[in-house]
């Protein structure tokens with residue numbers, strides 16, 4: 388049955404971090420990375436905690452593509468410190484790591500049959516606008532073999548998301564581009580997902596419009612605080628949409644490609660996006676028939692964006708073109724080849740990547756049925772020769 392979960396509470400505006408002043412945090416564990424400490428971003432929070440005389444510890448070992456080992460390190464600190472509140476500060480990696488710690492902590496307590504220790508209150512403060520991780524029950528971890536595994540557990544929903552655009556104003560252009568395209572991919576996948584509904588459609592549509600209206604401005608001028616705020620909200624809206632509606636093969640393929648070739652998550656999604664729209668819409672089907680459900684939804688988005696859409700086919704083609712133009716303006720490559728991946732390396736791994744993508748949890752949400760061969764075909768198209 389279709390359900391729509393509205394969680395967590397969201398505080399959103401410039402200066403929103405000040406809401407921490409009014410929350411009874413108790414012992415607080417901050418989960419972040421060294422960069423956030425070094426550039427005084429965490430200090431914006433610890434200054435508030437110091438003034439409140441709140442006891443806190445900082446776990447700053449988070450690295451991109453968090454591993455299970457990293458989560459276990461964080462869990463050890465959590466078990467020793469026993470925090471009342473966890474504050475995750477950073478991009479998707481910091482929030483995902485904190486989610487893993489919350490999940491493992493809950494499992495340890497259940498295993499030991501300890502009901503007297505409550506799960507900590509979980510606050511997410513995203514410093515990039517892309518993952519939407521602050522409002523989802525999803526997280527992604529990398530195992531010893533470099534493989535990315537997606538988890539989806541209700542216990543990983545944060546209780547509070549603080550969206551303060553001041554925390555994103557120093558994000559460099561390349562990261563702004565990659566995370567913004569990740570938002571677009573979340574919203575488009577949620578919009579066409581076979582679990583989409585009226586609620587998720589409205590949020591996804593709003594997020595897509597904001598990305599097209601504001602991403603280039605934030606990419607060109609990081610200090611454009613209005614663009615930053617719109618993108619921060621868009622990321623969150625897309626997050627709520629996809630955590631309820633699911634993602635699709637764009638993410639499954641990006642997990643496999645990014646894991647094997649060390650490509651950032653957003654960039655891998657952005658490169659694949661036009662090719663996945665082609666597949667899901669059936670625009671290149673040999674019988675000339677479109678995949679009606681997807682094609683109509685893509686065409687609706689094209690129309691909403693003011694792109695040429697005199698027919699469903701033209702709308703789909705306009706959207707594909709629109710995404711490619713946006714990618715080009717953001718200096719995101721238009722093919723896997725342009726990512727600098729050698730053809731022989733790509734060919735060696737394409738079968739394995741396609742198998743991984745088929746097994747990925749996100750594939751279940753894809754609106755068009757796929758098999759390993761169709762994933763391989765999309766990869767070959769996206770390689771671009």
Ligand SMILES: [Zn+2]
Nearest residue numbers: 518569573652
């Ligand atoms: Zn993503």
